[in-house]
Amino acid sequence: xxxxxxxxxxxxxxxxxxxxxxxxxxxxxxxxxxxxxxxxxxxxxxxxxxxxxxxxxxxxxxxxxxxxxxxxxxxxxxxxxxxxxxxxxxxxxxxxxxxxxxxxxxxxxxxxxxxxxxxxxxxxxxxxxxxxxxxxxxxxxxxxxxxxxxxxxxxxxxxxxxxxxxxxxxxxxxxxxxxxxxxxxxxxxxxxxxxxxxxxxxxxxxxxxxxxxxxxxxxxxxxxxxxxxxxxxxxxxxxxxxxxxxxxxxxxxxxxxxxxxxxxxxxxxxxxxxxxxxxxxxxxxxxxxxxxxxxxxxxxxxxxxxxxxxxxxxxxxxxxxxxxxxxxxxxxxxxxxxxxxxxxxxxxxxxxxxxxxxxxxxxxxxxxxxxxxxxxxxxxxxxxxxxxxxxxxxxxxxxxxxxxxxxxxxxxxxxxxxxxxxxxxxxxxxxxxxxxxxxxxxxxxxxxxxxxxxxxxxxxxxxxxxxxxxxxxxxxxxxxxxxxxxxxxxxxxxxxxxxxxxxxxxxxxxxxxxxxxxxxxxxxxxxxxxxxxxxxxxxxxxxxxxxxxxxxxxxxxxxxxxxxxxxxxxxxxxxxxxx
Amino acid sequence: xxxxxxxxxxxxxxxxxxxxxxxxxxxxxxxxxxxxxxxxxxxxxxxxxxxxxxxxxxxxxxxxxxxxxxxxxxxxxxxxxxxxxxxxxxxxxxxxxxxxxxxxxxxxxxxxxxxxxxxxxxxxxxxxxxxxxxxxxxxxxxxxxxxxxxxxxxxxxxxxxxxxxxxxxxxxxxxxxxxxxxxxxxxxxxxxxxxxxxxxxxxxxxxxxxxxxxxxxxxxxxxxxxxxxxxxx
Numbered sequence: 066x067x068x069x070x071x072x073x074x075x076x077x078x079x080x081x082x083x084x085x086x087x088x089x090x091x092x093x094x095x096x097x098x099x100x101x102x103x104x105x106x107x108x109x110x111x112x113x114x115x116x117x118x119x120x121x122x123x124x125x126x127x128x129x130x131x132x133x134x135x136x137x138x139x140x141x142x143x144x145x146x147x148x149x150x151x152x153x154x155x156x157x158x159x160x161x162x163x164x165x166x167x168x169x170x171x172x173x174x175x176x177x178x179x180x181x182x183x184x185x186x187x188x189x190x191x192x193x194x195x196x197x198x199x200x201x202x203x204x205x206x207x208x209x210x211x212x213x214x215x216x217x218x219x220x221x222x223x224x225x226x227x228x229x230x231x232x233x234x235x236x237x238x239x240x241x242x243x244x245x246x247x248x249x250x251x252x253x254x255x256x257x258x259x260x261x262x263x264x265x266x267x268x269x270x271x272x273x274x275x276x277x278x279x280x281x282x283x284x285x286x287x288x289x290x291x292x293x294x295x296x297x298x299x300x301x302x303x304x305x306x307x308x309x310x311x312x313x314x315x316x317x318x319x320x321x322x323x324x325x326x327x328x329x330x331x332x333x334x335x336x337x338x339x340x341x342x343x344x345x346x347x348x349x350x351x352x353x354x355x356x357x358x359x360x361x362x363x364x365x366x367x368x369x370x371x372x373x374x375x376x377x378x379x380x381x382x383x384x385x386x387x388x389x390x391x392x393x394x395x396x397x398x399x400x401x402x403x404x405x406x407x408x409x410x411x412x413x414x415x416x417x418x419x420x421x422x423x424x425x426x427x428x429x430x431x432x433x434x435x436x437x438x439x440x441x442x443x444x445x446x447x448x449x450x451x452x453x454x455x456x457x458x459x460x461x462x463x464x465x466x467x468x469x470x471x472x473x474x475x476x477x478x479x480x481x482x483x484x485x486x487x488x489x490x491x492x493x494x495x496x497x498x499x500x501x502x503x504x505x506x507x508x509x510x511x512x513x514x515x516x517x518x519x520x521x522x523x524x525x526x527x528x529x530x531x532x533x534x535x536x537x538x539x540x541x542x543x544x545x546x547x548x549x550x551x552x553x554x555x556x557x558x559x560x561x562x563x564x565x566x567x568x569x570x571x572x573x574x575x576x577x578x579x580x581x582x583x584x585x586x587x588x589x590x591x592x593x594x595x596x597x598x599x600x601x602x603x604x605x606x607x608x609x610x611x612x613x614x615x616x617x618x619x620x621x622x623x624x625x626x627x628x629x630x631x632x633x634x635x636x637x638x639x640x641x642x643x644x
Numbered sequence: 645x646x647x648x649x650x651x652x653x654x655x656x657x658x659x660x661x662x663x664x665x666x667x668x669x670x671x672x673x674x675x676x677x678x679x680x681x682x683x684x685x686x687x688x689x690x691x692x693x694x695x696x697x698x699x700x701x702x703x704x705x706x707x708x709x710x711x712x713x714x715x716x717x718x719x720x721x722x723x724x725x726x727x728x729x730x731x732x733x734x735x736x737x738x739x740x741x742x743x744x745x746x747x748x749x750x751x752x753x754x755x756x757x758x759x760x761x762x763x764x765x766x767x768x769x770x771x772x773x774x775x776x777x778x779x780x781x782x783x784x785x786x787x788x789x790x791x792x793x794x795x796x797x798x799x800x801x802x803x804x805x806x807x808x809x810x811x812x813x814x815x816x817x818x819x820x821x822x823x824x825x826x827x828x829x830x831x832x833x834x835x836x837x838x839x840x841x842x843x844x845x846x847x848x849x850x851x852x853x854x855x856x857x858x859x860x861x862x863x864x865x866x867x868x869x870x871x872x873x874x875x876x877x
Contacts, residue, residue, distance in 0.1 A: 174673045174678065175678060242682075242685055249677075250673070254673055254677060259660075259661040259662055261653060261655065262650045262651065262653075263650065263654075263655045264655045264662070280681060280684065280685050281684070281685075281688055284685060284688035284689040284692055285688070285692050287689060288693055288696065291817070292696070292817065295813065295817065299813075301810070301817075302713070302810060302813070303696070303700060303810065303813065318713050319712075319713035320703075321703040323703075324696055324699050324703065327699070328692065328696065359656065363655065364651075368651070611661060612662075613659050613660055614659040615655035615656055635659040635660055
C-alpha cells in the first residue's frame with residue numbers, strides 16, 4: 066500500500082494479473098475492457114449488416130437468409146450498434162479513459178462501482194447474444210421493439226427472443242447508471258487544482274453532458290422494458306390492445322402501443338445525442354490539435370453541448386409523426402426539432418472556422434475528423450426533411466430514413482471513434498500505428514460509406530420501403546434500384562473487408578509498432594502530460610498536476626513551441642502573460 | 645462561484661490558477677453528489693411510471709366509464725399500516741442523523757437499528773400485502789395462452805377474469821419497483837451501520853448517516869406520492 070503525497074487515499078496497486086487486468090478498478094483497464102467488448106459485439110452487428118446487404122443486393126441467392134432471419138438481423142444490428150457499441154464505446158470506453166486523465170484525477174470517484182459497471186455490461190451482452198441460441202431465435206421486431214408485434218405470434222423471437230432482449234437492456238441500463246454516476250461525479254468532484262469547468266477540453270464536456278442525459282433518459286427504456294416483459298409473460302396489458310393474432314383473439318385488452326412509443330422515444334431521441342455529444346467533443350479536440358489552432362468559439366461549443374442536451378428531451382415525438390398525433394403537438398415537435406439545428410449549426414460553423422487558416426496537418430486522426438464534417442453535415446441536412454411533418458410522412462419507413470440516420474448517427478460517430486483511436490493510440494499503448502495501413506483504412510471506409518449510404522437516399526425518395534426482405538415485382542421500383550442495391554452491397558463488402566486493415570494495424574502495432582513519443586501530436590491537454598506513457602496506475606506519479614490555462618493554447622504568438630501544455634504556469638518559458 | 649458565472653469564464657484570457665476548482669482531487673470522496681444523482685435516476689423511473697399510469701388510465705375508454713378495463717382496486721388496511729411503518733423508519737433515521745451530528749454514538753446506533761428493522765418490516769409487510777391482494781383474487785395471470793415460452797413456470801392456472809385490470813398491474817409494478825428501491829436502501833443501511841458500529845462518532849460517520857437518512861426520506865416521499873396516486877385514482 067502506497068500513500069501518494071498529495072492524495073489522502075491509499076492507492077491499492079493490484080499485485081496479481083487477475084487483479085490488474087480482470088477485476089481491475091483502474092479506469093484505463095476498465096476503458097479497454099469496455100472498448101474491446103463493444104468492438105467485439107459491434108463486429109457481430111457488422112456481420113449481420115453484411116448479411117442483410119447480401120439479401121438486398123442479390124435477393125434469394127443466399128438460402129441461409131430467410132425472411133425471419135432478415136428481420137432478426139435488422140433488429141440485432143440496430144440495437145447492438147446504437148446501444149451496445151456506440152453508447153458503450155463512447156462513454157464506457159472513451160469516457161473511462163479520458164475523463165480522469167483530462168481533468169487531472171487519479172481515477173474515477175467510485176472505482177469499485179466502475180468495475181461493476183463493466184461486468185454488468187458484459188452480462189448484458191452475453192444475455193443479448195444468448196438470444197441467438199434459444200428456441201425461436203432473437204427478436205425480429207425491429208430495433209424499436211414496438212409492441213404488440215414484438216410479443217405477438219408471427220414475429221420472429223416473440224417468445225424467448227424479446228424477453229432476453231428486454232432483460233439484456235435492463236441489465237445494460239443498470240451498468241450504464243453505475244458508469245454514468247461515476248463520469249458525472251468525477252467531473253464535478255475530482256478535477257485537479259486549477260481545472261475550472263471552462264478549462265475542460267470539449268471531449269470531457271461532451272462525455273459529461275451525454276452521461277447526465279443518459280442518467281435521465283435510460284430510465285424510460287428501463288420502464289418500457291420491464292412493462293414489455295410483464296406484457297409478454299405475466300399477462301398484463303400495458304401496451305398490447307385487444308387483437309386477433311394468427312386467427313385467434315389474444316387475452317390482452319385495452320393496452321396502448323402509443324404509450325410504449327412515447328417511453329421508447331423519450332429515451333430514443335436523447336440517445337442520438339448521448340452518442341453524438343461525446344463525438345462532437347472528441348472531434349473538436351481532434352480538429353484543434355491537428356489544425357494547431359485553438360477551437361473557435363470555445364464557450365459557444367460548451368454551451369451548445371449543454372443546450373443540445375437539454376433540447377433533445379423535447380423532440381422525441383418527431384419519431385412518431387406517422388403514429389398520429391394532435392396537429393398542435395406535431396407543430397410543437399417539428400419546431401423544437403428545427404430549433405435544435407441552431408446550436409448544432411453553431412458547432413459545425415465553429416469546426417469549419419477552426420480549420421480556417423489553421424496549420425492543418427492531414428494526419429489520419431484529422432482525416433477522420435474532416436470526414437466526420439462531411440457525413441455529419443450531410444446527415445444533418447437530410448434530417449431537415451424528416452423533421453418536418455409533411456415531408457416526413459411520405460418519406461417515413463423508406464430507405465431515405467436509413468440513409469439519413471446512418472449518415473448522422475452511424476457513420477459520423479464511427480468516423481470520430483476511428484479518429485479518436487488513432488489519435489490516442491500512442492498514449493494508450495506507447496506505440497505508433499502503421500501510416501500506410503491507416504490511410505488505406507481511412508479512404509476505403511470514408512468513400513465506401515458514401516457509396517453505401519448516398520444511394521439509399523435516392524432509393525428512399527423513389528419510395529422503396531425499409532425492413533422488407535424482398536421487393537418482388539413491384540411496379541413503381543425501376544431497375545436502377547436493383548443496380549443501386551447491388552452496388553451498395555459490393556461497397557459494403559469492401560468497407561467490411563477494410564476494417565481488417567484497422568484490426569491488423571492495431572494488433573501488429575501493439576507488438577511491433579515503433580515506440581511512440583509521449584506527446585506525438587503536440588497536444589496541450591493534460592492526458593498528454595502524464596509522466597509515463599502509457600500512464601501507470603494512479604496516472605500522475607507522486608504529484609497531481611496543477612492546471613494554469615485552457616486546453617487550446619496552440620500557435621500562441623511568441624511561444625517557442627506551437628502549443629503550451631495546460632500544466633505550464635504563466636511566465637514559464639513559452640507561455641503568455643494574462644491579457 | 646455560481647454555475648452561471650463559471651460557465652461565463654473566458655478561459656483563454658485568464659492563465660493562472662483559478663478559484664472555482666477543488667483545491668486538489670482528494671479522496672475519500674464525499675458521496676453526496678453520487679447519492680443525489682442516483683436519486684435523480686430513481687425519480688425519473690417513478691415519474692415515468694406515473695406518466696404511463698395516467699396515460700394508460702385515460703387510454704381508450706376513460707377509467708370509470710362503462711366498458712373501461714380499468715377497475716379501481718380496494719385498498720387493504722395493511723397498505724396504510726405499511727406506510728406508517730415506512731414513515732416510522734424514516735423518523736428513526738432522522739433521529740439517528742441528529743444524534744450522529746451531535747456525536748451521540750449510542751443514540752445513533754439505536755436509531756440505525758430501529759430504522760433498518762422497520763425497513764425490513766415494511767418489506768415484509770409488502771409481501772403480506774401482495775398475499776392479501778392475491779387472496780382477494782387480484783393476481784396477475786402468467787398465461788400459457790399468451791406466453792409462447794412453453795415453460796411450466798409460466799402456466800399458473802389463474803382465473804382469466806383478473807387478467808385485464810391495468811390498475812392491478814400498475815400496483816404490482818410500482819410496489820415491486822419500490823420494493824427493489826427499499827432493498828437497495830437496506831444494502832446502504834447495512835454498509836452505514838457497519839461503519840457506525842466500527843468507528844467512533846465523528847464527521848465522517850455523521851455524513852454517512854445523513855446520506856443514508858436522506859435516501860430513506862426519499863423512499864418515504866416516493867411511496868407517499870405513489871400511495872396518493874393509487875388512492876386518488
